[in-house]
Amino acid sequence: MNTSSFLQLLFLTISLASVLSSDSHQHFIHCLTRFSPNPNSISQVIYTPQNLSYDSVLKFSIHNLRFASSATPKPLVIVTPRQESQVQTVIYCAKKHDIRMRIRGGGHDYEGLSYATKAPFVLLDMKYFSAVSVDHLAATAWVQSGATLGELYYSIAQKSDTLAFPGGIWCTVGVTGLISGGGYGTLRRKYGLAADNVMDARLIDANGRILDRKSMGEDLFWAIRGGGASSFGVILSWKVKLVKVPRIVTGFRVYRTLEQNGTELVHKWQTIAPRLPKEAELRLLINVIWTNKTNGQIKTPQDAEPISGADEKTLRFEFVGSFLGPAEEFVLLMKEKFPELGVVKEDCLEVTYIQMALIFSLFKAQDSPTLLLNRTSYTIPFKAKSSFVNKPIPIERLEGIWKHLLKQRPTMTNLMLTSYGGRMEEISESAIPFPHRAGTLYMMYMRVTTMGQSTNPADANAMEWIRSLYEYVAPFTANQSAYLNYNDLDLGVNNEYGPTSYEQASAWGKKYFKKNFDRLVRVKSVVDPSNFFRHEQSIPPARP
Structure with missing residues (x-):
């Protein structure tokens, strides 16, 4: 299916989504407040179309305006979690009420897959998970999943002018999206990709468990570093290796x-x-x-x-x-x-290296590095x-x-x-x-x-x-x-409903991953066999 056909199908399903939305989102919200450890706190991070701030929250992190039009389906509910338990509750309730989920970090998905889909869905917007903790002596950093590259680069520069992370060029790009696809930048030829320099990660799987590298196992840790993390869970944070750069x-x-x-x-x-x-x-x-x-x-x-x-x-x-x-x-x-x-x-x-980051984000070398903290572009x-x-x-x-x-x-x-x-x-x-x-x-x-x-x-x-x-x-x-x-939906998409065959998904999967696609399918089949974490080009589990 090409992109034009996909967008037309999106438009045609808006009416159905609107019919389902009232009951679906009310049941979903009731579930959130009922099963959340702190109902009052989660109610403060829920947005529905009836909220005056709903549109501004939705549009804040849309970086491809092709998906900012009225024809693009909107989420029944937006949740902007501040606590890990709130993410767990969203996953539980989305599964319980059979509502699709989209996970957005920086919002730079080229096909809008992190914030739009045809079926009724909830948007999990991770923008408040943006803390960065740098250990310059160990040359490592823990980065929460909603942080941008600009926030990471700024935090590193506050501790050292000779350390860097081999991330991307544009400061508003989300760290998680970048690592999930590999992630290249100006240091690629010296140190490889962003995903090559990840040491650990914390995620929540389809069963609501919080896992780190040790508990998730090496197969899943391999898959989320370049294989599209949104196919396997919700990333909470990454531990990344920092690399040496000259002062000038x-x-x-x-x-x-x-x-x-x-x-x-x-x-x-x-x-x-x-x-x-x-x-x-x-x-x-x-x-x-x-x-x-x-x-x-x-x-x-x-x-x-x-x-x-x-x-x-x-x-x-x-x-x-x-x-x-x-x-x-x-x-x-x-x-x-x-x-x-x-x-x-x-x-x-x-x-300096931080000045280089400013220049490549279309700022001037003499500008304040705080400009890198701006999430809009x-x-x-x-x-x-x-x-x-x-x-x-x-x-x-x-x-x-x-x-x-x-x-x-x-x-x-x-x-x-x-x-x-x-x-x-x-x-x-x-x-x-x-x-x-x-x-x-x-x-x-x-x-x-x-x-x-x-x-x-x-x-x-x-x-x-x-x-x-x-x-x-x-x-x-x-x-x-x-x-x-x-990502490019012209390469092929999964079935909207029902399973997608290995052969069908290979049309796009082999172009992104070559032979590694086979291993990704095996990992998916083990960690998310019910295919809860899915989108138009997510890794499908193997069919029985």
């Missing part, structure tokens, strides 16, 4: 266009970037820009100005990244490994896809990709290439569920802005465009592989 690191940006030998530079980048020393990471951001007028920010296609006959477009290639060392050393490295790019010291900026409606590239794309094929991109207006789409190699290549593809390791040159992320309305012709055109681009690059990717944190 280097960030850099170099811009080139098609007319400045851009295609040849991208072609060379494909084999140079994955083979750089582990201390260097070099990404590529490719955007359509106007050549004859100002390139501003556009929220949706409706905001775009009409194109006149005189308007001309080209592509801008932004070579961006970081280096764990001084700028002078990085410039010498680039002169040796990638002289064609022409990197000079003026392209670089020496900063620039949001747009969009559709995204991903692939892992395991052989260089030839120049003529790159030129074909450029033709696809130039069909879109400036700011309406972008392509991001993230180099692998280094430590990523050394870790076994079965060490955690994330399998895209040795042999992967880089990951390709493609995004198109939509109107946020599934019935709008502009949205249909945007979806057709990005699917066409995805198919065009498929011959150069590893079996149309995909990254779980850029």
Whole structure:
């Protein structure tokens, strides 16, 4: 089922959900207050559509506005727990009344699966589980499941300027969502993924038990680090390993266009970037820009100005990244490994690691690190896809990709290439569920802005465009592989009701996890055989 069909089914089931909602949510709320150890405290964290603050609570953590429209089904009840026992009560009552549950942390799910579904559901919003405890002497931290990367990075920086966590780039992303899908960032080539650096975890399973690594066992601990934790339970917290970084690191940006030998530079980048020393990471951001007028920010296609006959477009290639060392050393490295790019010291900026986190979250180096604590961000409606590239794309094929991109207006789409190699290549593809390791040159992320309305012709055109681009690059990717944190319902979905076969789920599961999908199914069959923790692309248990 493609995304458009999925959204249409969502719309068609709203009427049924509304009929069921009154009785369902009243029984559910009664259950919460009856079985909660502290009925008064849980009543303070319950929101229904009758509450004035319901909409603001729901929308606060929606980062893809494609799922902020009136057509998106809303939860019968939102619970924002402050205590672990409240989470246990929500699980118990959802099972008792056969109500689906969605678990939201940072709210960056690309397909809205952490806060929307067709069936009547309760939203468990973990945003108040955001405490971070850093032990800088042991180089570890306990991070609650609702914390964002910005909250983690800020807390680490308060204790040390030479410790970091190999997490993602954007500060509002939730720690749990990131780790659950693997989680890459600027330190990936030196230290691997976020999930590679998790030492312990605490979760509540489908039976309401609070488990840590020892009590859950190594199979379940393996599964939640890159296999989609929401398939197996509700994460309460993670114990993560912190890694060493220099006091001064280097960030850099170099811009080139098609007319400045851009295609040849991208072609060379494909084999140079994955083979750089582990201390260097070099990404590529490719955007359509106007050549004859100002390139501003556009929220949706409706905001775009009409194109006149005189308007001309080209592509801008932004070579961006970081280096764990001084700028002078990085410039010498680039002169040796990638002289064609022409990197000079003026392209670089020496900063602390926390300042680097600010820069990559679109703040300034001199801004206060407290800005990283902001859980809101620039949001747009969009559709995204991903692939892992395991052989260089030839120049003529790159030129074909450029033709696809130039069909879109400036700011309406972008392509991001993230180099692998280094430590990523050394870790076994079965060490955690994330399998895209040795042999992967880089990951390709493609995004198109939509109107946020599934019935709008502009949205249909945007979806057709990005699917066409995805198919065009498929011959150069590893079996149309995909990254779980850029989840994509076009790859396939589970049955809404009743069991989903292994064969059906493999359509998307093998693209995210390769052979690791089989082990994930086995783990699911043991820890959640009734499939309580389920969504459109959750791991299904094996059928008897």
